Amino acid sequence: MANQQLKPVASLLLVLNFCMYATILGISGWATNKAFKHGFTISAGFDLPPHFSPIYFPMGNAATGFFVIFALIAGVVGIGSVISGLNHVRVWNVDSLPSAASAAAIAWALTLLAMGFAWKEIEQQMRNAPLRTMEAFLIILSATQLIYIVAIHSAS
Structure with missing residues (x-):
């Protein structure tokens, strides 16, 4: 790759994204654990309530379950993207770009x-x-991940 000027920018964004994805994993893991501990148990002969949701979280609102589950998935895939991105920044050639770019996308x-x-x-x-912290981090991550994708593609 001819353009080495964007390598520090990509490295900085990878470190920032790693820290935020790790925080998201921690908070969403905590929320999932809390949901498991305070979940709804069904015993023999017990009917489900009329508006039962299998994704119930004792904190937040009706969107919390889906938000936490997808944040957990995004966090895991984001950490994988960072690992692939670190390999790309280390090598910084055209051969490592497709794996880093696809994982990041x-x-x-x-x-x-x-x-x-x-x-x-x-x-x-x-x-x-x-939950407010996780919301803010996901909104920030949506921008920083896009900037990282643009940085590694414009360096080729």
Whole structure:
């Protein structure tokens, strides 16, 4: 790759994205664990309530379950994207670009999906501080992941 000027920009974005994806994984893991501990148990001869949701979270609102699950998936794929991106920054040639770019694009798409649920959760209100933190990080990540994709593609 001829353009070495964008290598520090890509490295900085990878470190930033790693920290934010790791935070998202921590918070969404906590929320999932809390949902498992306070979940709804069904015993023999017990009927489901009329508006039962299998994705129930004791905090937040109706969008919280989908938001947390997709944030968890986006976080895992985002960390994988960072690992692939670190290999690309280390080698910085045309041969490593396709794997880094495709992993980054998939992570960005899942981040956008989780961000859509974050917007829905913001619209419905009634959420706690960790969920607000995760919403903010996903909104920021949707921009930084896109900037990272543009940076590695414009360097070729």
